[in-house]
Structure formats: structure tokens, C-alpha cells
Amino acid sequence: xxxxxxxxxxxxxxxxxxxxxxxxxxxxxxxxxxxxxxxxxxxxxxxxxxxxxxxxxxxxxxxxxxxxxxxxxxxxxxxxxxxxxxxxxxxxxxxxxxxxxxxxxxxxx
Amino acid sequence: xxxxxxxxxxxxxxxxxxxxxxxxxxxxxxxxxxxxxxxxxxxxxxxxxxxxxxxxxxxxxxxxxxxxxxxxxxxxxxxxxxxxxxxxxxxxxxxxxxxxxxxxxxxxxxxxxxx
Numbered sequence: 001x002x003x004x005x006x007x008x009x010x011x012x013x014x015x016x017x018x019x020x021x022x023x024x025x026x027x028x029x030x031x032x033x034x035x036x037x038x039x040x041x042x043x044x045x046x047x048x049x050x051x052x053x054x055x056x057x058x059x060x061x062x063x064x065x066x067x068x069x070x071x072x073x074x075x076x077x078x079x080x081x082x083x084x085x086x087x088x089x090x091x092x093x094x095x096x097x098x099x100x101x102x103x104x105x106x107x108x109x
Numbered sequence: 110x111x112x113x114x115x116x117x118x119x120x121x122x123x124x125x126x127x128x129x130x131x132x133x134x135x136x137x138x139x140x141x142x143x144x145x146x147x148x149x150x151x152x153x154x155x156x157x158x159x160x161x162x163x164x165x166x167x168x169x170x171x172x173x174x175x176x177x178x179x180x181x182x183x184x185x186x187x188x189x190x191x192x193x194x195x196x197x198x199x200x201x202x203x204x205x206x207x208x209x210x211x212x213x214x215x216x217x218x219x220x221x222x223x224x
Binding site: 085 | 140142144150151153154157165168202204211212214215216
């Protein structure tokens with residue numbers, strides 16, 4: 001599986017957009033980009049995924065560059081409850097997820 | 110609706126003992142995954158089932174670990190001769206189908222402590 005690179009930590013002000021970057025320069029053509037988050041002491045929670053096109057759902061937007069070598073997860077209006085570790089994962093057809101270190105997002109009032 | 114459930118939520122055992130961890134996936138999900146998460150790290154893949162069969166067990170650390178899913182629904186992760194290094198949170202996830210494009214839904218995990 002391709003590996004991902006994310007910043008270790010980020011801060012965001014409550015009510016502002018949180019933009020979390022991810023590099024996946026070795027992604028292959030059949031691999032999807034997934035984002036999960038994990039709030040302390042809970043199991044990971046699925047956020048969004050995409051293959052080539054940008055995606056949006058009720059939780060977030062996913063912007064994937066045209067060359068697919070990087071992506072950005074956007075939480076449009078961050079709240080205190082969005083404080084979590086955010087994992088960017090690229091997954092093959094078997095869908096086994098390989099978690100890296102993630103980005104620890106701290107939303108501050 | 111009901112999500113993935115795992116029992117027990119906490120398990121404390123002594124070194125050398127045998128433990129079983131149970132996962133009840135979302136009804137109708139054919140793919141089931143086991144991961145484990147050590148303190149301060151991301152989850153690590155252990156094994157996944159497509160139906161009753163283990164499609165990929167490459168993440169199992171050694172032969173003390175094995176898992177079953179006899180009827181294609183509930184799965185049990187079994188650890189023999191537990192060691193202190195086995196202490197971790199064991200996570201289960203299920204998915205409608207294995208394959209790219211299908212998200213995994215995780216349970217709350219079982220926290221295993223080996224004394």
C-alpha cells in the first residue's frame with residue numbers, strides 16, 4: 001500500500017474551516033483516499049473517501065489534486081467536538097487500512 | 110441502527126492465559142476486519158474475513174493469534190499464552206463488501222491488559 005504523510009498536529013479556531021493536508025505521492029491507480037478520525041478512547045470513525053473526484057458529505061469535503069499525489073480534508077465549520085486524530089489512508093482493492101500517525105487536530109474556543 | 114459491537118469492553122488477564130475477544134458486525138456486512146492499537150499509535154491490521162474465510166491474515170503477529178468467523182457473522186479473535194506485549198485495544202470493523210470504495214465501520218474496541 002502507498003504511504004501517506006501528514007502533519008503531526010494542527011490547531012484551528014472554533015467556527016473556522018479546518019484544512020488538513022495529506023501527501024500520498026506513491027498512490028496507485030486503483031487506490032482510494034480515505035479519511036477517518038479517532039476521538040479519544042473511541043474506535044475510528046469514517047469521514048469520507050474518494051478516488052479521483054472531489055467529494056462532499058455532511059461531515060466534510062475532500063479535495064484531491066489532479067495528479068492524485070495529495071489531498072485536503074476540509075471541515076467547513078470546526079467545533080470543539082471535532083478535536084481528534086485524523087488519519088489519511090490510501091487503500092488497495094482488499095480494503096485493508098494502513099494507519100499512519102495521523103494529524104492531531106485541536107479545535108480551540 | 111445497531112453498529113459494530115465488541116465484548117468484553119475490558120479484559121484483564123495474566124501472562125500465559127488464553128483469551129477470546131468477540132465482534133458482532135453490522136447485520137449483512139460480509140467483510141470483517143480485526144486491528145489492534147497500542148498506546149499512542151494508529152491501529153494495525155491483523156486479519157480480514159470475506160464471509161467465513163480469512164481472506165488475508167498477514168497482519169497476525171505470530172501463531173498465538175488466530176480468528177474465526179464460522180457462520181459469516183460473529184467473529185472471535187483468540188490469543189493463546191498471552192504476553193505483556195499483547196496489551197492493546199483490539200478493534201473490529203465491518204464493511205458491506207471488501208474492496209475499494211467501501212468504508213469500514215469500527216466498533217468501540219476491547220482493551221486487553223496482560224499483567
